[in-house]
Amino acid sequence: MxxxxxxxxxxxxxxxxxxxxxxxxxxxxxxxxxxxxxxxxxxxxxxxxxxxxxxxxxxxxxxxxxxxxxxxxxxxxxxxxxxxxxxxxxxxxxxxxxxxxxxxxxxxxxxxxxxxxxxxxxxxxxxxxxxxxxxxxxxxxxxxxxxxxxxxxxxxxxxxxxxxxxxxxxxxxxxxxxxxxxxxxxxxxxxxxxxxxxxxxxxxxxxxxxxxxxxQGKVYENVMIDVLPTNEKLVERAKRIISTVTGISKEQASRVLKEADKDVGLAIVMAKTKMNKEQAETLLAENHGNVSDVLKQFDIKI
Structure with missing residues (x-):
């Protein structure tokens, strides 16, 4: 044409x-x-x-x-x-x-x-x-x-x-x-x-x-869980995400985010399941990094 x-x-x-x-x-x-x-x-x-x-x-x-x-x-x-x-x-x-x-x-x-x-x-x-x-x-x-x-x-x-x-x-x-x-x-x-x-x-x-x-499992509920916290704004966003979807305080979210080496998805699994970092990492690896699939195994509301 x-x-x-x-x-x-x-x-x-x-x-x-x-x-x-x-x-x-x-x-x-x-x-x-x-x-x-x-x-x-x-x-x-x-x-x-x-x-x-x-x-x-x-x-x-x-x-x-x-x-x-x-x-x-x-x-x-x-x-x-x-x-x-x-x-x-x-x-x-x-x-x-x-x-x-x-x-x-x-x-x-x-x-x-x-x-x-x-x-x-x-x-x-x-x-x-x-x-x-x-x-x-x-x-x-x-x-x-x-x-x-x-x-x-x-x-x-x-x-x-x-x-x-x-x-x-x-x-x-x-x-x-x-x-x-x-x-x-x-x-x-x-x-x-x-x-x-x-x-x-x-x-x-x-x-x-x-x-x-x-x-690919990079969104949990409707939040970004693989966001890279590379600046202050994104670090605060990561803490807010963790606190919002898990119900823990911002202070607790800050602590678990640090324990998870700033991996938001990993921090959410740790907070929801009470697992340590190594256990949560293993589960995520077995489920291709999909947080929802991990939490379904524990009958945790997603």
Missing amino acids: SLDKLTTEQRNANTTHIDTMSTLEMVKTINNEDEKIAPAVGTQDEKIAQAIDIGAKRYHDGGRLIYIGAGTSGRLGVLDAVELVPTYGIKPERAIGLIAGGKSAMYLAVEGAEDDPDLAEADLKKINLSEKDMVLGIAASGRTPYVIGGLDYAKKVGAATVAVACVKNSLIGQHAEIAIEAVTGPEVVTGSTRMKAGTAQKMILNMISTGIMIR
Whole structure:
């Protein structure tokens, strides 16, 4: 499909005169358009769930989450990947964001990079993409050659493939096992897909990666238990999490967190079961680090 036929490139009848609106009218108009994003994403619930299930299995078996995209889409992929490290305590190499043009393209456009499908294959080869991994190809227009090339190579090596676009019947969707297509409609500013399309993509990526992390046992009830307490704010958050889900005082939480070497999940198991660190570590290892699975064995309310 030619660029001028894409939904993301159409003019929005509701914003034709946004340049002459008052500032308040402008803000209200943008908000009204943004209200269309969540319903558009909601139409893709089943496919997003499929992506989570496939990605969770791959990740559990040692695979990685690989994001590929160009421009705004690429930056959103990089953002989702890097934020998983402090949020869920994973190693940086388990979630990787690749953007057409390399790291410098995060800040400045690299001319022509997104138009080269071979560039994505080369980037994926550099990180030794394997059949264990899952590749998320992201493109609002659904037609970026860089993403298509990456998805084709991923399928060739046996990696799982997911396409995230904001148009129907996307080209990248035809090159992936799962095609997620949240149609958010014409942008407030014609073609500015960093707006509604970008927000929809971020929502989808957040859901997929969060779902995968939950399936790894990195969330207990609804709190992050593998958060890395690397600064004062995160240490306080860790204490609050332990205190809240176990019912012990903040002082006791502080003590057990220290005994657990700042491992929140381990501290919760220790506090709930009254086990020492070594015993709790053994149980967690036997249950792949899943706190809920450990506590079920003790008939402890989770």
